[in-house]
Amino acid sequence: MPPIKLxxxxxxxxxxxxxDMPLLWAVREIAGKTGxxxxxxxxxxxxxxxxxxxxxxxxxxxxIGSIAGSKVTTIEGxxxxxxxxxxxxxxxxxxxxxxxxxxxxxxxxxxxxxxNAKPTDQDIDSAMSGNLCRCSTYVRIRAAIHEAAKALxx
Amino acid sequence: xxxxxxxxxxxxxxxxxxSRRRFLQVTGGAGVGLMVGFTWTxxxxxxxxxxxxxxxxxxxxKVAPDGTVTVLIKHLEMGQGVFTGLTAIVxxxxxxxxxxxxxxxxxxxxxxxxxxxxxxxxxxxxxxxVYNSWTQLRQAGATARALLVxxxxxxWGVPAxxxxxxxxxxxxxxxxxxxxxxxxxxxxxPVPADVPLKDPKNFTLVGTKLPRKDSAEKTTGKAIFAIDVxxxxxxxxxxxxxxxxxxxxxxxxxxxxxxxxxxxxxxxxPRGVAVLATSYWAAHQGREALKVTWDETNAEKRGTDAxxxxxxxxxxxxxxxxxxxxxxxxxxxxKTVKAExxxxxxxxxxxxxxxxxxxxxxDGCDIWAGDQFQTIDQMNAAKxxxxxxxxxxxxxxxxxxxxxxxxxxxxDYIVEGVAIAKALSDAKVQGxxxxxxxxxxxxxxxxxxxGGRYRPLYVHGMEAKLGADGSVLAWQHRIVGQSIMAxxxxxxxxxxxxxxxxxxxxxxxxxxNRLVDLHTTTSPVPxxxxxxxxxxxxxxxxxxxxDELAAEARQDPVAFRRKLMEKxxxxxxxxxxxxxxxxxxxxxxxxxxxxxxVAESFRSVVAHVAEVSQDDKGRIKVERVxxxxxxxxxxxxxxxxxxxxxxxxxxxGAIMFxxxxxxxxxxxxxxxxxxxxxxxxxxxxxxxxIVPSANPPTGVGEPGVPPLGPAVANAIAALTGKRIRDLPFxxxxxx
Numbered sequence: 001m002p003p004i005k006l007x008x009x010x011x012x013x014x015x016x017x018x019x020d021m022p023l024l025w026a027v028r029e030i031a032g033k034t035g036x037x038x039x040x041x042x043x044x045x046x047x048x049x050x051x052x053x054x055x056x057x058x059x060x061x062x063x064i065g066s067i068a069g070s071k072v073t074t075i076e077g078x079x080x081x082x083x084x085x086x087x088x089x090x091x092x093x094x095x096x097x098x099x100x101x102x103x104x105x106x107x108x109x110x111x112x113x114x115x116n117a118k119p120t121d122q123d124i125d126s127a128m129s130g131n132l133c134r135c136s137t138y139v140r141i142r143a144a145i146h147e148a149a150k151a152l153x154x
Numbered sequence: 155x156x157x158x159x160x161x162x163x164x165x166x167x168x169x170x171x172x173s174r175r176r177f178l179q180v181t182g183g184a185g186v187g188l189m190v191g192f193t194w195t196x197x198x199x200x201x202x203x204x205x206x207x208x209x210x211x212x213x214x215x216k217v218a219p220d221g222t223v224t225v226l227i228k229h230l231e232m233g234q235g236v237f238t239g240l241t242a243i244v245x246x247x248x249x250x251x252x253x254x255x256x257x258x259x260x261x262x263x264x265x266x267x268x269x270x271x272x273x274x275x276x277x278x279x280x281x282x283x284v285y286n287s288w289t290q291l292r293q294a295g296a297t298a299r300a301l302l303v304x305x306x307x308x309x310w311g312v313p314a315x316x317x318x319x320x321x322x323x324x325x326x327x328x329x330x331x332x333x334x335x336x337x338x339x340x341x342x343x344p345v346p347a348d349v350p351l352k353d354p355k356n357f358t359l360v361g362t363k364l365p366r367k368d369s370a371e372k373t374t375g376k377a378i379f380a381i382d383v384x385x386x387x388x389x390x391x392x393x394x395x396x397x398x399x400x401x402x403x404x405x406x407x408x409x410x411x412x413x414x415x416x417x418x419x420x421x422x423x424p425r426g427v428a429v430l431a432t433s434y435w436a437a438h439q440g441r442e443a444l445k446v447t448w449d450e451t452n453a454e455k456r457g458t459d460a461x462x463x464x465x466x467x468x469x470x471x472x473x474x475x476x477x478x479x480x481x482x483x484x485x486x487x488x489k490t491v492k493a494e495x496x497x498x499x500x501x502x503x504x505x506x507x508x509x510x511x512x513x514x515x516x517d518g519c520d521i522w523a524g525d526q527f528q529t530i531d532q533m534n535a536a537k538x539x540x541x542x543x544x545x546x547x548x549x550x551x552x553x554x555x556x557x558x559x560x561x562x563x564x565x566d567y568i569v570e571g572v573a574i575a576k577a578l579s580d581a582k583v584q585g586x587x588x589x590x591x592x593x594x595x596x597x598x599x600x601x602x603x604x605g606g607r608y609r610p611l612y613v614h615g616m617e618a619k620l621g622a623d624g625s626v627l628a629w630q631h632r633i634v635g636q637s638i639m640a641x642x643x644x645x646x647x648x649x650x651x652x653x654x655x656x657x658x659x660x661x662x663x664x665x666x667n668r669l670v671d672l673h674t675t676t677s678p679v680p681x682x683x684x685x686x687x688x689x690x691x692x693x694x695x696x697x698x699x700x701d702e703l704a705a706e707a708r709q710d711p712v713a714f715r716r717k718l719m720e721k722x723x724x725x726x727x728x729x730x731x732x733x734x735x736x737x738x739x740x741x742x743x744x745x746x747x748x749x750x751x752v753a754e755s756f757r758s759v760v761a762h763v764a765e766v767s768q769d770d771k772g773r774i775k776v777e778r779v780x781x782x783x784x785x786x787x788x789x790x791x792x793x794x795x796x797x798x799x800x801x802x803x804x805x806x807g808a809i810m811f812x813x814x815x816x817x818x819x820x821x822x823x824x825x826x827x828x829x830x831x832x833x834x835x836x837x838x839x840x841x842x843x844i845v846p847s848a849n850p851p852t853g854v855g856e857p858g859v860p861p862l863g864p865a866v867a868n869a870i871a872a873l874t875g876k877r878i879r880d881l882p883f884x885x886x887x888x889x
Contacts, residue, residue, distance in 0.1 A: 018415065018435070021433075021435045022435065025434055025435045029390075029433045029435075032384070034375070034378075034381075034382035034384075035374070035375020035376065037379075037381070037505070037554070038381060038434070038596070039505050039506070039507070039599065040599040040825050041599060041825075042825050042826070042827065044826035044827050045505070045599075045826050047505060074375070075374065075375035076374075076375050087373050087374065090373045091370055094366045094369050094792060096366065096368065096369050096372040096373060097233030097235070097555075097796060097800055098233030098504070098505065098552070098553060098555040098556075099233065099372030099377050100379060100505040100506045100554025100555060101505045101554075102372050106373065124834070125834050125835035126835065128834045129835045131834070132831055132833060134555045134804065134831060135233045135555060135803075135804075136799060136800045136802065136803020136804055136806075136807075136832060136837065137796070137799070137800065138832075138833075138834040139799045139803075139837060139840050142834070142837075
């Protein structure tokens with residue numbers, strides 16, 4: 001089986017893996033990037049959220065073989081003004097509690113703000129409802145997304 | 155370590171007991187200028203023995219030459235904010251700058267790092283972290299400060315009284331120095347006894363908004379959880395456990411599992427069958443191919459409907475006496491009100507499934523985990539490995555939530571990890587060539603949801619007699635359910651399990667005749683404390699039933715509570731603050747209603763006012779929750795707020811949809827699609843108000859949960875007239 005070729009956080013990535021292996025485990029166990037988390041293995045919780053060609057995907061349910069040639073970005077590789085605004089807002093409002101879901105939350109929030117510079121509460125609820133947080137940091141997630149949107153306006 | 159005096163029973167110790175201890179100082183080697191901590195009231199021999207153990211982690215405070223102050227955190231950071239709150243206590247007494255402070259998990263050591271509310275156990279739970287550390291860490295910080303001041307006094311040749319400390323800088327006249335510059339000198343000085351603590355009115359950090367210490371690394375993916383720990387040569391393990399609680403493996407056919415690429419070995423352990431592989435994905439696939447049959451002789455084969463029916467047969471019968479005041483039977487009321495409640499089993503479902511990494515050698519064992527019961531886990535791991543507890547090193551890392559799940563007296567997932575590592579060391583397994591290979595055990599979400607240690611299923615029966623004027627003359631509360639404490643270190647045989655009745659045994663309402671009793675049941679379904687433990691169900695029953703009585707008496711639920719609460723001014727103040735901030739009497743939009751509830755748990759009092767709406771399709775939504783909390787001194791108020799917000803969300807998901815059900819002993823739920831948890835679009839707006847207090851701090855991790863369910867249920871009743879008594883609500887209304 002030839003290796004699967006992709007781009008991971010801007011660098012070429014050649015993975016020698018079973019094409020059915022979920023992207024999450026390839027990134028965590030083969031590439032050694034552990035910022036993206038395993039929460040359900042069934043696209044139910046969003047803790048594994050990565051960007052594939054700019055779109056947020058549930059990496060736990062994305063076979064690596066299905067995205068050959070794609071550009072994959074993880075929490076370790078996000079950059080740019082939107083990502084910075086989101087992460088700054090997260091720190092400013094102390095959104096995190098246990099923190100385990102937050103990589104996924106941030107990846108979803110960055111995708112939302114890239115798409116929609118001024119989301120309403122409803123936009124946020126609908127874009128973020130795939131990301132579970134058992135600590136229920138939801139109040140602050142909403143506030144931080146608004147905060148990041150405001151920072152990006154300036 | 156020297157022998158300690160750690161034989162006292164849990165209830166005989168208190169945080170105040172720290173005053174009996176004496177501080178000791180440890181001179182550090184490279185990189186550590188000063189370490190300050192305390193040991194139990196001891197002899198100079200013990201102090202010397204400890205002092206000789208340079209770098210022994212028997213301290214709470216380390217000052218590095220660069221001025222960084224590290225606080226050793228004896229509790230698990232699982233999101234509740236101990237890295238921030240406990241660090242703030244030390245920083246306050248040291249007059250440090252918040253930016254120079256950092257936190258790190260302390261190693262497992264019951265002598266130095268025991269939870270003083272638990273006794274000789276290092277562990278986190280019962281919302282005790284700040285409560286039990288308050289005096290201890292104030293003393294640790296104050297002593298560190300005193301040593302630094304003494305070092306400055308000697309160095310500068312000025313009286314200590316001329317030296318001031320502010321934001322990590324010591325000054326006398328024009329002379330100034332940071333902590334780091336004085337650390338080496340301070341480490342050589344005798345440790346002062348009974349250093350005075352600050353007057354709380356001079357606090358500059360405690361009580362203010364301080365940035366969390368873990369925000370940055372948890373926002374960049376850099377924070378390390380057990381699932382992220384990698385050791386050279388590590389194998390990944392998953393375990394096939396019995397499908398029915400109480401079953402044991404009978405036959406194992408591992409041929410197909412071993413044929414899966416990446417699978418290295420299959421071993422039997424007491425709790426199931428482990429598949430070891432070079433990756434999680436291979437281990438998972440290997441487990442899919444595994445064929446195990448189970449001996450279900452002693453297994454639970456009832457469904458939850460049958461369990462509820464069994465429990466209900468006990469409701470008419472008197473149980474074990476918990477509280478008896480007056481004589482409920484002698485009362486003849488104008489009206490009798492009765493209600494029965496059912497509460498389902500609940501899974502904790504923390505975001506990070508249970509995980510540990512175990513490296514077992516001949517003479518020692520290293521364990522990495524989001525470890526909540528460090529010294530219990532250490533003992534259980536040692537027993538499983540055939541080692542002494544001191545040969546087991548626990549590396550506590552961040553936990554991706556817990557809500558009680560990681561704290562269990564059998565150390566279930568830790569023992570599984572050690573048992574797997576132990577099985578690999580057997581010479582019969584591949585000639586012993588896998589011996590010593592580190593093992594990372596990962597539970598899948600399905601393992602978590604179906605793995606037991608649930609909040610127990612309970613049935614409650616309540617009966618009250620009202621006078622013609624609406625006064626509550628008699629109150630009877632009967633609880634049926636499994637014991638959480640039975641068989642564990644906190645068990646008090648012969649006495650009712652306090653965790654089954656807390657929140658019901660004592661209530662903040664004065665009722666002349668009151669009877670509370672308990673039927674303790676048994677089942678192979680393992681049960682455990684779940685964020686706010688007994689109050690998860692007792693507060694619901696008490697506060698919704700009381701609301702119902704108010705309605706029967708045709709009185710406003712707030713006025714009704716106030717009258718009964720006259721002798722509990724602390725509860726009354728919290729209730730009053732919540733209703734004032736929620737503008738209780740202000741009209742709401744059509745289709746909306748309010749409900750209120752108040753509950754004490756873990757020494758704190760919380761009241762919530764919930765506003766709910768119902769849309770034209772009948773769907774109930776919780777729009778807003780206004781919370782008031784009295785938790786004594788709010789050490790880090792923003793963390794207190796976060797815990798109330800979190801408790802509200804956690805509690806709301808549970809009462810709306812949370813339920814583990816079984817058919818013929820098989821759990822119906824498996825993942826978040828069937829075990830529904832609260833999502834962002836279901837999260838109400840939250841407002842938190844903290845009652846100003848000069849009292850020592852009490853719990854905040856759990857107390858936000860108990861009043862949430864009844865506040866929402868009471869609002870639904872106000873809106874629809876429907877009293878929900880069987881949880882979750884999803885069985886009664888559209889949510």
